[in-house]
Amino acid sequence: MNTKTKVLIGVISAVAILLFGAVCFLLGSYRQLKANVDSRQEVLVESSEPEETAEVTEHQEVSNEGKQEEQGEQEMPEQTSSNAVYEPVYGALSVKGTKLVDKTGHPVQLKGVSTHGLQWYPEYVNEDAIKTLHEDWKANVLRLAMYTNEGGYCSGADKEQLEEVIDQGVKLTGENKMYCIIDWHILSDCHPVQYQNEAKDFFGRMSAKYKDCDHVIYEICNEPNSGANWDEIKSYADDVIPAIRANDKDAIILVGTPTWSQDVDEVAKNPLANGDNVMYVCHFYAATHKDDLRRKVEKALDAGTPIFVSEFSICDASGNGGLDYDSAAKWMELLNENNISYVGWNLANKQESSSMIRPDCTKTSGWSEGELNESGQWMRRTMRGE
Ligand code: IDC
Secondary structure, X not given: OOHHHHHHHXXXXXHHHHHHHHHHHHHHHHHHHHHHHHHHHHHHHHHOOHHHHHHHHHHXXXXXXXXXXXXXXXXXXXXXXXXXXXXXXXXXXXXXXXXXXXXOOOEOOOEXXXXXXXXXXXXXXXXXXXXXXXXXXXXXXXXXXXXXXXXXXXXXXXXXXXXXXXXXXXXXXXXXXXXXXXEEEOOOOOOHHHHHHHHHHHXXXXXXXXXXXXXXXXXXXXXXXXXXXXXXXXXXXXXXXXXXXXXXXXXXXXXXXXXXXXXXXXXXXXXXXXXXXXXEEEEEEOOOOOHHHHHHHHHHHHOOOOEEEEEEEOOOOOOOXXXXXXXXXXXXXXXXXXXXXXXXXXXXXXXXXXXXXXXOOOOOXXXXXXXXXXXXXXXXXXXXXX
């Protein structure tokens, strides 16, 4: 082979290799391109297939549900008033000597209002009303007055409905960092023994339901009267309190005293079997109850009796009549000096001077000053420290 032939063969081989390479390259590119196109089409087809998407979503939902259930069982219980965790402004309260104290042991004074009878005026236990009381009136406690007689809990009312209103009150006060008093409002039934069994059953169930609610306070007999003496009230309290303590060892319990909760000075003569975290109730109506009752309070404090004013007004004892601002000022001085908590009667628009909302005002929250009557305006100013 001469040199010319050798060069020709070399050139032909190089061209052949180049051609082969080019064909392979083109073939590879084509395959890659085809694969890309196919996969794009797959994506498009997938996303336009509702059934398949639905299946995925459903599956995710199921697994999320499972997760929630799992979490629910372990650490996130469904939030209801009875098992939600509320953090009232002063934490869990207790009684130290004659004082109500916060979770760190410092004296605190609760201030707030009481509903009227829940069988008559349940509409004021609503979210906006409690916000108004908390934010505008600066109240940190609400008393839920559940009458036993007078068509109330033990005399014809719908028990379930009343308990629902209480549940609302517990929830809404909890959400507003307030405290809440569940009041067994005996009045025309005079003697707490009349509904003693009902009281034990009621407080047993309430305390089981709200055992983890640090903001719930139990008032076991509003105003014993007509001859119910302290020894008898004490026996009643010694019987009812264990129904609460079986569920809640340290809730604050309020116990009414003889003569429409005025004879607080009787308590020290015959103390309760277990008076831990118990306070004794004094009620006053400033235009009727003056120095005499104020002296009784001082006497009781001197004897070491812790006092809580769970109901008062600045009119007379009928819940009506003129207001006595002078006597009211003396009462406030006594209460503030001794850190005694107070709750004003009543949040309703009834035609009576203790009802804090004007009778012509039908709003159930967000009252302007002009929509409150005189006792309401006084109460709001007093709580606001004005
Ligand atoms: C009054 C109400 C009044 C109602 C009456 C009877 O203001 O509208 O007709 O009860 O149910 C109390 C009682 C409280 C009284 C209040 C005023 O705890 O229920 O409310 N009062 O009489 N003790 C002293 C005064």
